[in-house]
Amino acid sequence: MMHLDMDAFFVNVELLNKPELHGTPIIVAHEGPRSVVCSASYEARDSGVHSGMPLARAKRLSPQATILPLRGDYGFYSRAVMRILRDESPLVEQVSVDEAFIDLTGATAIGGSPVAIAQRVRERIADELSLPCSAGISINKFLAKMASTGSKPNGLWVVPPHRVQEFLDPMPVNKLWGVGARSATLLNEYGIYTVAQLREFDAQWLCGRFGNAAGNHLYALARGIDHRPVVTERVEKSMGAEHTFAADTRCVADIERAVQGIALRLGRRLRAAGKTAGALTIKYRYEGFETHTKSIPLTEPVDSGMQIYRIACAALRAMGLLIKSCDGQKEQASRALRLIGVRAERLQQCASGVQQTLFALDPQEGDGAEKADWGRVERALDGIHTRFSAEAVRPASLMGYTAGRTHMHRVQHRQG
Template sequence: MGDTQPCGSRPADRPTRVIMHLDMDAFYVNVELLTRPELRGQKIIVARESERSVVLSASYEARVFGVRSAMPLARAKQLCPDAIIVEPHARYRDYSQRVMEILRDLTDRVEQVSVDEAFVDLTPTLRRLGNPVTTAEAVRWRIREELNLPASAGISSTKFVAKMASAGSKPDGLWVVPPDRVQEFLDPLPVGKLWGVGPKSVKALNNWGIHTVAQLREYDLDFLTHHWGQASGTHLYRLARGIDPREVVSERVEKSIGAEHTFAHDSLDAQEIRRELFRMSLTLGQRLRAGGKMARTLSLKIRYENFETLTRSCPLSEPMDSGQAIFRAVLSRLDQLQVLTLDQQVPRAVRLIGVRAEKFEHRSDGVQVALLGQDLVSGGVHDPEQWHEAESVMDQIQGRFGTSGITPANLLPPTATNPQRPHGPGRGGS
């Protein structure tokens, strides 16, 4: 267990809020080490082996060489050529869920912000559990004992400072920043450490001679809003003083669900593009049904070989949660946009394609289908509710036997015994 690093003693008067930010250390790497302990202490990069792959996570031994998450894998290999590349697996969400369950055993005021981090409002636990430092240490101990995974945490009176404290406590530590020591904690930090301050903003601030939070605090609100706009200037002014009124939101309202795919090579292959679109559409359908949601519209993202990126809406004639129906709607819209025509033409090489479901309705509110349900692709008649029923059965089978329990034929690779079989979904899709 790491060292607790209090920034001063806790004041006699308890703060209005006590917020903990828990962040799992090198989460993807450490989950992989559970089944490959022989790699412990090695320079490890978790990423798919592909020309266009990005780093999902890196061990601290690899980070010493400058390897970071979201960095192109090719660049990571240049920085750390002898790193061991580990292909990612699908068990991360299982461990993430177990971590969140441990946090929710404390309180229902848990806001999960990613697969490996969460905010916890410890204020309601103070009377029941007492000292929040002891509570945080107990949580980290339990995660270590039950899951064999390390976690770092920060505690303060605001979400922003708690997150900064957890980052400063890594790896495997705890940092407590009491309200009366917040400014002492923030002032030495580079302005680039402030939430929402990116490289361009850092450069602009540096040009004004502003390099640290303490220097930023020397400028009043009028100056900052005049030079950075009302929203950005106010944001800078507040963060430099540790002001962050955001509450811990225990349930986030999911406003969209998306999936995207980057091709290993820029693709002019209509069958390959259709196959990935079909796969993504089925994934979106499954996630919509799992949440009892139906999408009223879709958003499409297309990136070409020259990195030109188009984002286009795809309104739906009726709300839907069927992957098959989503696939048909996507094909129809891409044909209109001349990205992928129905006669299998791809005028420009595609680098990335994405589909996002938006404007949700709840299935429990009832389903109103369009008269006769015209097929969005072929002009024939189809019933989205029939596809909903069929795909719901697939959900049940896959839930019991895994994704290999049942797979659409169109997603199966061509076999030696059937070399002429198409590589992707045909006009009908299934």
């Protein structure tokens, strides 16, 4: 089993266009008072900067760091990396934009030893894409992942079967893959700081303190046990996006623009996947991180961004989030919003040759002809966006709109 992980992926993709910044602290993030670090160079990490950290704090820790905005090339390089991996083995499980597991069991008959394959993959990625990566090889996913983490940056680490405990035992328990801060703290309270100490306790004791699932998981980790196979297909259960406003807002125009941007992206992703949504979930967050969600079942499945936008805005009004101001002359949010999100759920494969978005969902939302026009327009725009970029053509209402940051997300389950 091999685990391949691109090193500071977002940073190194940006460095392809800014080679003069090599060896300097770099942070990739959207600028804004609520932005978080998407990626940091190892020079910035030396100052304590890490992914997910508020950008404001990262700037204090590494004041000399160059802040680079996110661009749109990451998908291209991610796909190129996965193609290189699939040249070596068909059993590739992509777990994120910049990492994957590769089952090399059958590949060694043609490609040579696991080490030879890993070296060839890393050389191809460096030569063809000019990007560094790290790899770990061992007998299962867990150990391969831990080995690749230990080999960073730009390294290769092999953990053979007879050296598993030698590799794991000195490791702090908080470094174990899947052990979060809370679990590590609880283990420390019992005097368990290393894997060697964790291995002294049997499954019954661990299950008694951490519950059956977590206890058995810890017992297996301490012994390097992991029976999960590589899964080559992942079926999406939902897909969606969230937009965090630069400042808490009650402005309806800002809220509607954010929802429209989310909805159009969501529609493109649904159509690209050949899927329709049977339900939408609206997520909204007030100041103080008070968060709520509302699920909306649909009478007909949709894949149109404009339909999603209209349904979401109607839901916001029906829920009382958007209300008339005291003078009754204009609308405003009932409370200032920090975040708005839309998630498409109950995904199903779009019937061949049928565009579900052509049918009216609400008599007040326009007739079938209007919906058919939007369906044709959006499908035509898909080709332009694929050839150029998602920003090549946008509604006039979204031109120049950057009042915050939008984050795409998806939920998947595995299918063997």
